Amino acid sequence: MRILHTMLRVGNLEHSIEFYTNVLGMRLLRQSDNEEYEYTLAFLGYGDESEEAVIELTYNWGKSEYEHGTAFGHIAIEVDDAYQACEEIKSRGGTVSREAGPVKGGTTIIAFVKDPDGYSIELIQAKS
Template sequence: MRYLHTMVRVKDLDASLRFYCDLLGLQEVRRTENEAGRYTLVFLTAPRNLEQSAAERAPEVELTYNWDAEDYQGGRNFGHLAYKVDDIYAACQRFMDAGVVVNRPPRDGNMAFVRSPDGISIELLQEGRPLAPAEPWASMPNTGSW
């Protein structure tokens, strides 16, 4: 397993970039604009991480800017922790066997979400290529929020 990033929702992307980049010293490494989902993702890293191979880099910070205004309450601005796993189906099965709800099943063989006992959302991503869709995951609905 490999820790990937921590996601934080931001209300003002420009102000957040000034804070994280100009003041804190992080550097933008990639950006994704999603018109259909109406959001922008900006991934930031410490400058020394750029000297490392991808496998050696420390986790990044993902700034998520939702284009439609939202007032984040109750820690909703903190999104999730993300980890790559060797077998997403096996990982989700371990959680289910332990009584943990898989909030967003890995229908695509690539991504799932669970919550910690304290309600922290955890994103699981398949290492390498997505696995072929398989049951019971392919037809399993979302449960709750993540």
């Protein structure tokens, strides 16, 4: 068994695809419309779906926002250098909600960014 994808509902698919590709450096792997049920799916990731988990963005036509609730926390992405990643994300128009630094009570370097729908993405610096 393996994890295939994490699905997020988004209010503006084009804006979200732009964020995940241009700000976080993922690739749009595939996209499809379902005319009968009025939704579009877009799958994005850093590698091929056959080998890596990806993000599925679901846009329900005409729905522009969602309540996040209290159960979902964040998506985590490993980066080589969290400080540099934050600077690159800001230079590409992304929002850093917690600058890079040690996790409270530990030494792991983390940061948080927000996607266009307000979902949190944790950047975790790779251990050398």
